[in-house]
Every structure is written in structure tokens, then in C-alpha cells.
Amino acid sequence: MTDPNRLRVALIVGSTRAGRFGPTVADWFAGRLRRRALDLDRIDLATAHLPDQLAGHDEPPPAPVRELGERLSAADAFVVVTPEYNRSFPAAVKNAIDWFDTEWAAKPVTIIGYGSDTDGGHAAAQLRQVFAELNAVPIRRTLTITKTWQRFAADGSWPRRDPDLDESVTALLDQLVWWATALHTARATTPFVP
Numbered sequence: 001m002t003d004p005n006r007l008r009v010a011l012i013v014g015s016t017r018a019g020r021f022g023p024t025v026a027d028w029f030a031g032r033l034r035r036r037a038l039d040l041d042r043i044d045l046a047t048a049h050l051p052d053q054l055a056g057h058d059e060p061p062p063a064p065v066r067e068l069g070e071r072l073s074a075a076d077a078f079v080v081v082t083p084e085y086n087r088s089f090p091a092a093v094k095n096a097i098d099w100f101d102t103e104w105a106a107k108p109v110t111i112i113g114y115g116s117d118t119d120g121g122h123a124a125a126q127l128r129q130v131f132a133e134l135n136a137v138p139i140r141r142t143l144t145i146t147k148t149w150q151r152f153a154a155d156g157s158w159p160r161r162d163p164d165l166d167e168s169v170t171a172l173l174d175q176l177v178w179w180a181t182a183l184h185t186a187r188a189t190t191p192f193v194p
Contacts, residue, residue, distance in 0.1 A: 108138075108179035
């Protein structure tokens with residue numbers, strides 16, 4: 001059950017590939033989100049069952065699209081956890097973005113990018129451009145994590161202790177909460193007009 005007075009953050013897991021690492025990164029970040037007074041809605045694109053082909057403008061959206069649309073509409077902020085593939089983000093992320101329009105508008109979004117040899121920076125930079133086109137507000141702070149699979153601690157937990165990573169997450173969440181609060185108030189006061 002969610003508290004209507006708390007900000008709602010949609011945590012979107014963008015990898016759908018077999019053997020994916022995205023859920024591990026999302027689990028860790030969800031733990032950091034739960035330390036704040038936020039409601040979390042975890043959305044895994046691997047189980048969202050969004051069709052690959054977009055419907056025509058005069059066609060009703062399929063049930064999975066309607067269901068995900070309701071969850072996105074209810075969110076006050078978005079965190080996209082995405083790997084970097086070929087210097088970009090996965091097709092499943094773009095498909096999920098393109099199914100929706102007003103659901104993203106006037107809400108902050110940040111990216112958690114990760115990779116093996118890359119840090120997800122290219123994926124994050126490109127997603128910032130895409131979300132800006134949809135009237136979302138890509139916040140300045142993102143998080144990029146390189147050598148993701150090598151960051152396990154001796155006890156098997158992920159990621160191993162890293163003061164720089166902890167500081168980056170704290171600053172990111174501070175900024176995300178600020179923007180989510182400001183934009184929630186603005187949307188309540190004056191409906192957003194695209």
C-alpha cells in the first residue's frame with residue numbers, strides 16, 4: 001500500500017537479455033531508495049510484456065501498455081537502470097519510452113548506467129536527450145558504473161564498499177527528490193501543457 005503523501009519513484013530495469021546484470025544493480029539502488037521517505041514501484045521491462053510494434057494513433061493500446069501507463073502516470077520521478085550496448089541503451093528501453101508520452105512529462109528522470117568495459121555514460125547521455133524531447137526533466141546527476149561484474153565484495157554482496165559511489169548516490173537522490181518535490185507541487189498547482 002502506498003502513502004499518497006509520499007513521492008512515488010518508478011525504478012525501471014532496462015535490460016531484458018538472458019543472464020542480465022540489471023536486476024542486481026536495481027536491487028542495490030532500490031535499497032538506497034528505501035532509505036528515503038519514498039514509495040518505490042519497480043518496473044522490469046523483461047516482464048512488462050510490451051509489444052515490439054507500436055499501435056496506430058487510432059488503435060487502443062494493448063493491455064500491458066495500459067497497465068504500465070497507469071504505473072508511469074502515478075510516478076513522481078523515474079530512475080532508469082540500463083546497461084550500455086554498442087555505445088547506447090537497449091532497444092527494450094526505447095520501446096518502453098516510445099509507447100508513452102504524457103506519462104513522462106514534467107517529472108524528473110535520472111539514469112543508472114553500467115557496463116563491463118564501459119560505464120554506461122553513452123547510454124545515459126542519449127537517454128537524457130530522448131527524455132527531454134518528451135518534456136521529462138533529466139536531472140544533472142546520473143550514475144555510471146564501470147566494470148560492474150568486478151565490483152562484488154568478498155561476502156558476495158554487490159557492490160563492494162566504495163565511498164565515491166556512496167557519495168554519488170547520495171547527491172543523485174538529493175537532487176532527484178528536490179526535483180520530484182518541486183515538479184509534483186507545480187503539477188498540482190498548474191497542470192502541465194505540452
